[in-house]
Amino acid sequence: MDKSIPISAIGERSLIAYISEIFNTSNNPDVIKKAGEDDCAVIDLGAEEFLVVTTDMLHRKTDFPLQMSAWQIGWMSAAVNLSDVAAMGASPSGILAAFGLPEDTELGFVEDVSKGLKDCANYCETSVIGGDMDNHDELTITGTAIGRIHKQNLLTRSGAKKGDKICVTGYTGSAGAALHAIENNI
Known part of the structure; x- marks a missing residue:
C-alpha cells in the first residue's frame, strides 16, 4: 500500500486491517483472537x-453532540465498550476509563461523566475499576472493558452461520435517528 495515502482515503476498517497486520506478527499462543479479528x-x-478485552476512544467533536449531557457522555463511553464484551457472549469483569480533559473543564462536568460511566457499569453488573486522566485539547474518553467467558460459549463473527438468530437490544437505527434529529433541529 502506498504509505503517502491519507488515512481519510482508505477508511477506518481498512486502516484497522492494515495496522492489525503490524500488531499480529507476534506469536503469543495465549491470544486466540488478535487485533482487528473480532469485537474483542x-x-x-x-x-x-x-x-x-476491548477498547474504544470517543471525542467531543465526532462522538458527543453538544446536546448530550455529561451523564449521557459517561454512559455512552461505558456502553460502547461493554456492548463489545456482550457481543462475544462474555460477562463483564470491569471497565477502565481514561479521560483527556481541557483545562477549563468544570469539576461538576467530570463528576457527571463519572456518574454516567458508573451507572452504565452498574446496569451491566460490573464496575469501573480504574483508568487515567490527562490534559487534552478536546474532551476524549477512552474505555477499556474486560470480561470472562467459558470457552464453549464464546461467540465470534467467524462462528456465525446461516440459520443463526441475530439479536439486538433496543431499536435498530434509533441512535442514528436521534443524532439526525439533533443535527437538524427536528
Whole structure:
C-alpha cells in the first residue's frame, strides 16, 4: 500500500486491517483472537475460561453532540465498550476509563461523566475499576472493558452461520435517528 495515502482515503476498517497486520506478527499462543479479528481480543486463561478485552476512544467533536449531557457522555463511553464484551457472549469483569480533559473543564462536568460511566457499569453488573486522566485539547474518553467467558460459549463473527438468530437490544437505527434529529433541529 502506498504509505503517502491519507488515512481519510482508505477508511477506518481498512486502516484497522492494515495496522492489525503490524500488531499480529507476534506469536503469543495465549491470544486466540488478535487485533482487528473480532469485537474483542480473546486471551486463553487456561482451564475453562477466556478473557475478552476491548477498547474504544470517543471525542467531543465526532462522538458527543453538544446536546448530550455529561451523564449521557459517561454512559455512552461505558456502553460502547461493554456492548463489545456482550457481543462475544462474555460477562463483564470491569471497565477502565481514561479521560483527556481541557483545562477549563468544570469539576461538576467530570463528576457527571463519572456518574454516567458508573451507572452504565452498574446496569451491566460490573464496575469501573480504574483508568487515567490527562490534559487534552478536546474532551476524549477512552474505555477499556474486560470480561470472562467459558470457552464453549464464546461467540465470534467467524462462528456465525446461516440459520443463526441475530439479536439486538433496543431499536435498530434509533441512535442514528436521534443524532439526525439533533443535527437538524427536528
